[in-house]
Amino acid sequence: MTDLIKLSAADLGGLLANGSVSSVEVTRAHLDHIAAVDTDLHAFLHVAADAALATADRVDARRAAGEQLGLLAGVPIAIKDVLATRDMPSTAGSKILEGWIPPYDATVVKRLRDAHLIPLGKTNMDEFAMGSSTEHSAYGPTRNPWDQERIPGGSGGGSAAAVAAFEAPLALGSDTGGSIRQPAAVTGSVGVKPTYGGVSRYGAIALASSLDQVGPVSRTVYDAALLHDVIGGHDPLDSTSLTDPWPSMAAAARAGLADGALTGLRIGVVKELNGEGFQAGVTQRFTETLALLAAAGAEISEVSAPNFEYSVAAYYLILPAEASSNLARFDSVRFGLRENPTDGPVTIERVMAATRDAGFGPEVKRRIILGTYALSTGYYDAYYGSAQKVRTLIQRDFDAAFEKVDLLVSPSAPTTAFKFGEKLADPMAMYLNDITTIPANLAGIPGMSLPMGLAPEDGLPVGLQVMAPAKQDARLYTFGAAVEQLLEAHWGHTLLSRAPALAPVEMFASEEGVI
């Protein structure tokens, strides 16, 4: 029998639809693999094995009864812990929410359930999505399946690692400054940040409201498209949700497989997101990919986005400012951790302070302090105000670029996966890691990362970032599927098929005998 966990979501959906396998079998295969490898990997904060099997059983029963279900019905999925789930803890990687089970489902989670996907559990992340390595998770880091001494990216390292390590064919992520795309890049998986407003944020625990966007994580572009179709579209509960009708992303991805899909496509290489400061092997794979694209008929040109150099600075004012306000609600009054002061009077202010002191990790505190300061009277114009102006300039850079080209490309991250601890002591180095992904969030445009090879110097995955104008997410999928097909034909295999096999954690009976 085929190794169910190695199949794409689309293929699993096909086998489920024609009755070759049951959802219970597929779900159990994934749960078994999680049990075998996740002790080391730590992609999951919570595995809902019983609930997943029960849900799978119900989906099988519906199919048995002759119901026509969606393309992903019965396919397992991992959910980033930033999303509210009414039957699983939702901690956003923070101690302050340890054990908190929301009384409601995020809209995207509800849509998963309505499409009969099987939630396997919740994935690890940097606390409140603040980080690029999952090292800021209050529950310990996730390891990169390619090299367990290295980070899986962040904040959504758990979702990316789960998908790359075949623990789940699909996952949900959230991307505020690259939290879907950068983990995808360093784990050799696919991740998409949709257009701002394209996917509901209702029930996504907010980091920075004007930047956050929920999106799909997968191993293939087509799988991401299928998942995008499930979660996307207007939600009246999110006021920033777009009311535009969306084309089928899956259809767009299928269009990319046609002959000549790349012919005449105008591809812009962002001058400021390439070259200096980028790892040699990353640049090399990027250059090779551009050559392949040109050979396939795409028109490659360089475009400049002069204001991108201010993007990290602007981002690290806007994000902490919004986060400082979004995270104010964690105060012990209605939910989550409550910590009384160890000495002195127990007043509400002191309980709030003690709770926040005990419940938030250092990176969260750092950003709350930064944001509180940036919004203070007398500093607002200089910091938050200026940052918003930079944001407008970056949007104009994109507008100008998209007048000349259909899509923009860059490496998804300046480097391959770095080692644990490498950037932990230097927040600026960690922040600069997001330089490639941040502009898309500031402008609200969609971005995708897909694998473009392994860096020769370390054998680790390198990601290609593709960006399209706002609301043109479909264009990403068409191009992404075409590039994926082109690269895999060139390599003769998928990238993830080259990932090292993870050693299962073996369980031994005691050598001294068991009773």
Place this chain on the structure above:
Amino acid sequence: MKKAELMDFDKALELYEPVLGFEVHVELNTKTKMFCGCANEFGQGANTNTCPTCLGLPGGLPQVNRKAIESSIRLGLALGCDIAEASRFARKNYFYPDTAKNFQTSQYDEPIAFNGSLTIELESGRQVTVEIERAHMEDDAGKLTHKGGATGRIQGADYSLVDYNRGGVPLVEIVTQMIEGGEADSPEIGKTYVAAIREIVKALGVSNARMEEGNVRCDANVSLRPRGSNILGTRTETKNVNSLRSVERAVRYEIQRQAALLSAGGTITQETRHWHEDTGRTSAGRPKSDADDYRYFPEPDLVPVAPSREWVEELRATLPEPPAARRKRLQADWGFANLEFQDVVNSDLLDAVEATIAAGASAQAARKWWTGEVARLANVAGVAADSLVQPHQVAALIELVEAGTLTDRLARQVLEGVIAGEGTPLEVVDSRGLAVVSDDGPLIAAIDEALASQPDVLAKIRDGKVQAAGAVIGAVMKAMRGQADAARVRELVLERAGSAE
């Protein structure tokens, strides 16, 4: 500092010029809350009308209530404001447990309505125009109840309970410009201004407008400027003054208190103050300074509100007649003296009297019944007069009196019956058998009997001492259990006394 706590009001005005400012919060009576679909009502048990959004749960997001925008625009228009072409919500950040998100979603530099004015008329006839700086939208906080401790305040409480049913209820905050030149009228200006706001929101139908239930709440800012100086004094903000009379008292109290403090060489602390209805005093709340840092920034979870000019004009066309103009018109139509009219207005009975007159009653009778017996019964029952009985029933009652079917005394009994739910006035008349006895037969019999039993009175009447008839009339009325027209009885007594001769 203990010595003279208050300065004589006239003396205070000799030395200082009061400068006022008011912030009136109006709770809108929308069906649902400002930013979520929860019902905008209380009294169903604590925290029952709540959801992830108004509870500030992680992941909750706001959605703007269109009806609240509509009400805010209508209120802004009624206050003569400009309506912003683009208006934005902003977060006002501060930690307090009644504010679920630990920020209030309010408006900062882009309010929905601004630059209005409202002319009010004091009892003296003096007209004062209050400039409105802005009217902005925001969400209300939950309700805290502090348990244990002597004061019912958070300090010293053993624990506190919080009910978020009110959290997220839509408010419009109306902020005035500085009001100068109020002088000795300042307390009355406060009262009259808040009354005018209340009247407007009620006429618009955008709020239940019950101050006692907190639908309309006033924060009164008072500062004193020494005569001859052009420098403003430090202000205090007396919070949540929740009756018209209290607004007047609180302003007067603050003028007297600040004057005493300043003239004794003290300084005013910029602070919020609490109004105590029972003692008629204010007490220090928390210090407040212009440096209070709420770290306002545009609410990123909401898009700007950009009401189209067409919509604004449509809403303008729905505005009712301004209450002040309506009052002038009604007083002229009804021919009421100032005091009579004030009595109706102050009792909040304008609508009821108008409806009663429309139902056919005479203006004076409608006024007399509503401000008299109905108001008295309402006062006893502790409810609003217009909730006790319908205008058309009062009109029907008046018609029965004017037709001679009921005396005033009988009519009061009928009114009680109507209020008790016994039916229309006519039905109560029938069921209680309360109609005036208009058939002379039973009256004559009773009169003859009374005259016969009081021969001395009969003699006096015959001697021309007609005032002696009173005793007989009283006896007859008693015998008839009040169901007789006293004037007719008098006529008949004199007639019978004469004929018995």
